[in-house]
Amino acid sequence: MRRRKKEKHEEELNESWLLPYSDLMTLLLALFIVLFSISSVDAEKFQALSKVFNEIFTGGTGVMDYDSLEQKNEKQLSDNSKNKKEEKGAEKQHQEEKKLENIQEKINHFITAKGLGNDLQTSLTSEGLLVTIKDSVLFDSGDATVRKKDVSLAKEISELLVIDPPHSVIISGHTDNVPIQNSHYSSNWELSVMRAVNFMKIILENDKLDPRLFSAKGFGEFQPIASNNSNAGKAKNRRVEVLILPNSDEASE
Template sequence: MAKRKKHKKHEEHIDESWLVPYADILTLLLALFIVLFATSSVDASKFKQLSTVFNEIFNGGTGVMEFQSPVPDTNPSNTESNIKVSGAKTGGANHEQEELREMQTKINQYIQDKQLTNKLGTKLSDEGLLVTIRDNVLFESGSADLRPEDRKISKDISNLLKMDTPRSVVISGHTDNVPIQTYRYDSNWDLSVMRAVNFMKILLENKKLDPEFFSAKGHGEFKPVASNKTSKGRAMNRRVEILIMPRAEAGN
């Protein structure tokens, strides 16, 4: 009797070829949603980063999503207007400096004519025009009352501060570091403040000056310009300063 041949059972093979296009579709959809999300916030730097990543993923970084600004500037006048604004600011600042320089020349001429070079001085900086007056020009030691003989200098200075268009003017008082305590002034703070205020009052007796643009403050001994270890240095630190500031609109 012939033996029956045993037939081996073959496992059934499942066709998985559909997975490849399915995976490609999912990848493309994911990429689409990421791009839509990124571009919705219109962030140029993020857009550029995404562009680079997807270019590398799909074809080695070239061609598919070459970066361009998501919101191109279609108005070339924007750049031109920015340049004009910047130029206007620079021009305004230069004009301010030129006007302050003219005022410095006028004050320096007064100082020279009155032979006050050892008592008054000027300095021009970005903060404005600084006029320094040594305290021995205006006050007795330890006093904030202007000496009668020096009121003439104060009047002359007030005339030099007349401007067609007013600027802010800050009067500040300074002392050396020698402690002071009298029945009128408890400290160098008090003395420096009152010197600034009293000098400002004399200036504003000139009715051609607008008090709205003037202010006064005291620094005591805390902003020295020289060493307090010598008598010469202490004399330089005892001073009143007039800061004539650039007009505010020049910086806008």
């Protein structure tokens, strides 16, 4: 009886190895399944993921480093957006410059047709399109009233300012440095302002123009474009300027 019990006990012990063997086989099967699933993952994505984990676990890049990387990426996106806006703004500015060039060509054609090349000139400046008119074309010496014979010219100039879309216009008066000596105006400043205002009044008789876009200034003798040491220089300084501004509303859209 004792020997039979012993043999039975030994058989039970000998079969005990089956349980861990079964567990081992289960683990191996799970490992092969994982390896198979990994092998089907996109190689580039797997390498990228592997690199990230490798950097994290080897101390190359930590969580804080990835926060900094994220901030850097956000800054780069912001810079790219800013650059695109600047490029768009530059493109609109270029388009507006082309429009002003077309307006200049139209005015130059008018000047040539009227034989006014010595009295009217145009130039593109950093501020906009500038039309310079000699004072002798519109006014008597020392006077700010547009001569009756030149009112028709002023009205023709007003037609040139009918632009689509409308642009803001600044009309300014300028004199030489010879002090004014009459009972109507106490200074060159006053004379220059009134010349700009009176010329603008005639311009705005054109109901196709919006008065809200027009303004008048007087600079007296303080913005000369030539030396006042000669009569020719003084004649250049006595002038009315019409500045057509770029359409800033369009440029800022």
